[in-house]
Amino acid sequence: MRYIEVRGEKLSVIGLGTWQFGSLEWGYGSAYLKEEAPRILRAAVDAGINVIDTAEIYGMGRSERAVGGAIKEIRDRVFLATKLAPIAPVPPVIQVRARMSARRLGVDRIDLYQLHWPNLIVPLRITMQGIRALLDSGLIRHAGVSNYSLERWKAADEALGRPVFSNQVEFSLIERKPLDGLVGFARAEDRLILAYSPLAKGFLSGKYSKNNLPSNAVRRANYLFRSENLERAADLLGTLGDLAKKYSAEPAQIALAWLIKKPNTIAIPGASSEAQARKNAEAADIELSDEDEEALQQAAEAFEPIRPSPRFGLRK
């Protein structure tokens, strides 16, 4: 495992995302939650992963409970991140909800407490009063945001009166917007980008095709997994496959290696099995050359999926 240091914290460049734990939309079932999830988390930590990401909203608390159960014996090996859903983020509510998350997680301190999405009604100044109180009381060690633009991240700094440690954003070969500003800011200011959906929900693993479409709700609702988009991605998936051969790796690992070559960036893939968690951890040790990084970027830029338009149906 490779680690980076951000504001004195040693963080594995690959973390573990746990939206999958207990979330019906992933369709992994109850045996996955009870038996697989603790094993996945343990395999991840044994492979050197220390960043575990969850949220109060995942499975309506089930993910936090599962994570809490699984880290009981290994709390000191984990940098634990959870998120506050943007529902009435005002100080008294934040106090209660943070304590509830800590209780479900079975901890007296949360390492990173993130605002899950911007709330466009409650001013950041008000929300950050609540977050500041949590920092001052020691219930949380760092404050983070998620799905924030650069401008909003800077506004969050100002409202908090201290640097907001991290921004968790969608970031992968498919979704490359964080390269326009967020990554540069994180590097210059000693902050962290947590890249979510780093495998584009499994799309970049190359195992899905028009003859092998995924069946769960998360992916059925995702435009990427339409047959025509899987076909359009042939060149990108082919490049991933070629590089996988070159580095004796798997396409998903190459997709992760591309991402964690970026400064101050860690990827937090979810996993449906222990084997995947281990493979993802191993991706930390792949040293992609600059030329291969560039070749992947070009293949990704050449992929033009048909995207949904809310008003006019599908558009390019």
Ligand SMILES: NC(=O)c1ccc[n+]([C@@H]2O[C@H](COP(=O)([O-])OP(=O)(O)OC[C@H]3O[C@@H](n4cnc5c(N)ncnc54)[C@H](OP(=O)(O)O)[C@@H]3O)[C@@H](O)[C@H]2O)c1
């Ligand atoms: N802040 C936010 O708004 C936000 C939003 C979304 C996600 N997140 C966080 O980010 C985490 C990861 O994102 P995500 O779950 O959306 O997408 P992801 O990590 O891109 O995809 C996860 C899925 O990819 C497949 N996979 C994982 N490792 C693999 C491997 N080595 N080889 C082949 N397939 C593999 C698995 O599905 P199959 O095996 O079923 O194919 C797995 O469930 C979440 O768990 C959550 O913690 C945050």
